[in-house]
Amino acid sequence: xxxxxxxxxxxxxxxxxxxxxxxxxxxxxxxxxxxxxxxxxxxxxxxxxxxxxxxxxxxxxxxxxxxxxxxxxxxxxxxxxxxxxxxxxxxxxxxxxxxxxxxxxxxxxxxxxxxxxxxxxxxxxxxxxxxx
Amino acid sequence: xxxxxxxxxxxxxxxxxxxxxxxxxxxxxxxxxxxxxxxxxxxxxxxxxxxxxxxxxxxxxxxxxxxxxxxxxxxxxxxxxxxxxxxxxxxxxxxxxxxxxxxxxxxxxxxxxxxxxxxxxxxxxxxxxxxxxxxxxxxxxxxxxxxxxxxxxxxxxxxxxxxxxxxxxxxxxxxxxxxxxxxxxxxxxxxxxxxxxxxxxxxxxxxxxxxxxxxxxxxxxxxxxxxxxxxxxxxxxxxxxxxxxxx
Numbered sequence: 001x002x003x004x005x006x007x008x009x010x011x012x013x014x015x016x017x018x019x020x021x022x023x024x025x026x027x028x029x030x031x032x033x034x035x036x037x038x039x040x041x042x043x044x045x046x047x048x049x050x051x052x053x054x055x056x057x058x059x060x061x062x063x064x065x066x067x068x069x070x071x072x073x074x075x076x077x078x079x080x081x082x083x084x085x086x087x088x089x090x091x092x093x094x095x096x097x098x099x100x101x102x103x104x105x106x107x108x109x110x111x112x113x114x115x116x117x118x119x120x121x122x123x124x125x126x127x128x129x130x131x132x
Numbered sequence: 133x134x135x136x137x138x139x140x141x142x143x144x145x146x147x148x149x150x151x152x153x154x155x156x157x158x159x160x161x162x163x164x165x166x167x168x169x170x171x172x173x174x175x176x177x178x179x180x181x182x183x184x185x186x187x188x189x190x191x192x193x194x195x196x197x198x199x200x201x202x203x204x205x206x207x208x209x210x211x212x213x214x215x216x217x218x219x220x221x222x223x224x225x226x227x228x229x230x231x232x233x234x235x236x237x238x239x240x241x242x243x244x245x246x247x248x249x250x251x252x253x254x255x256x257x258x259x260x261x262x263x264x265x266x267x268x269x270x271x272x273x274x275x276x277x278x279x280x281x282x283x284x285x286x287x288x289x290x291x292x293x294x295x296x297x298x299x300x301x302x303x304x305x306x307x308x309x310x311x312x313x314x315x316x317x318x319x320x321x322x323x324x325x326x327x328x329x330x331x332x333x334x335x336x337x338x339x340x341x342x343x344x345x346x347x348x349x350x351x352x353x354x355x356x357x358x359x360x361x362x363x364x365x366x367x368x369x370x371x372x373x374x375x376x377x378x379x
Binding site: 002004005006008009010012013017020031074092093096099100101102103105106116117119120124125126127128129 | 210243244
């Protein structure tokens with residue numbers, strides 16, 4: 001699963017941050033997930049729980065903060081909702097975006113002017129927000 | 133706190149398992165960077181070394197054409213497993229682009245490259261050859277930041293126009309103290325010493341030349357023919373220079 005690699009990455013960064021802060025135990029992990037990454041949250045949560053076993057992160061409460069994706073066209077300035085366009089795609093196209101979110105520029109066009117030149121205003125990427 | 137991008141730590145971890153990373157680079161297009169990347173990867177593999185080839189020339193990927201890659205089916209295992217072509221591990225963005233144009237602005241190109249470096253599970257390798265992004269923009273700077281062990285193999289053809297741009301690439305790399313394996317003069321059509329003299333002037337290794345082969349494209353798609361070809365004879369001499377003191 002792709003989610004396992006991402007979970008492994010989150011665990012690595014969490015452990016590094018805990019070490020920097022001198023924490024002996026982590027009880028809560030906050031993770032920001034962009035909608036564009038199209039993560040299977042159940043699979044991601046399971047992978048995190050498994051990888052955290054035997055570390056100071058074990059049994060931490062995991063809080064996902066899923067950010068809705070919004071795009072802005074650089075050509076005409078139109079701001080549009082990502083999900084409306086994503087829902088029109090084929091399963092293969094959706095899977096490509098899941099692995100490499102920037103492939104949205106292949107499969108999605110600005111609904112107003114059909115340009116490929118748009119930016120993510122928000123809703124892209126996976127980040128470690130904080131640990132407690 | 134600022135949010136942490138977990139890809140940064142993870143990329144470093146992925147590359148700990150890779151012994152040497154060769155970035156095949158040329159600031160100028162059309163000099164044979166992708167062709168040489170592919171041949172060198174195949175020759176390393178042929179020597180029994182665990183080798184990967186990563187095409188990061190995202191705006192214009194072409195190594196899949198040289199290798200004749202078709203019928204792509206990827207497996208997932210802690211990320212995405214590279215394709216295996218006769219024991220050469222191979223990854224290109226075309227696996228996710230349906231071979232359509234993949235155009236975006238520089239910061240997003242950089243993000244796409246970070247994503248690829250994160251998700252591709254190379255496991256242990258002796259060599260990873262990277263067909264580098266064109267030019268010297270943000271994506272290349274990210275690679276320099278994240279893959280400290282990268283060693284550069286510079287490609288040019290015997291043209292003052294290519295050389296002019298390649299010189300700037302070499303000077304930039306030297307200023308940053310990045311390791312330059314040397315330069316290959318590709319598509320050589322005469323006996324002048326333009327490139328050899330420039331290498332002396334720039335104090336970098338001239339690794340050798342590859343003549344202009346008019347029929348090289350007839351080899352594409354046939355890995356065995358590529359390995360047995362005259363192109364490989366020339367590049368094998370270059371490789372032997374690179375492999376000295378390798379292990």
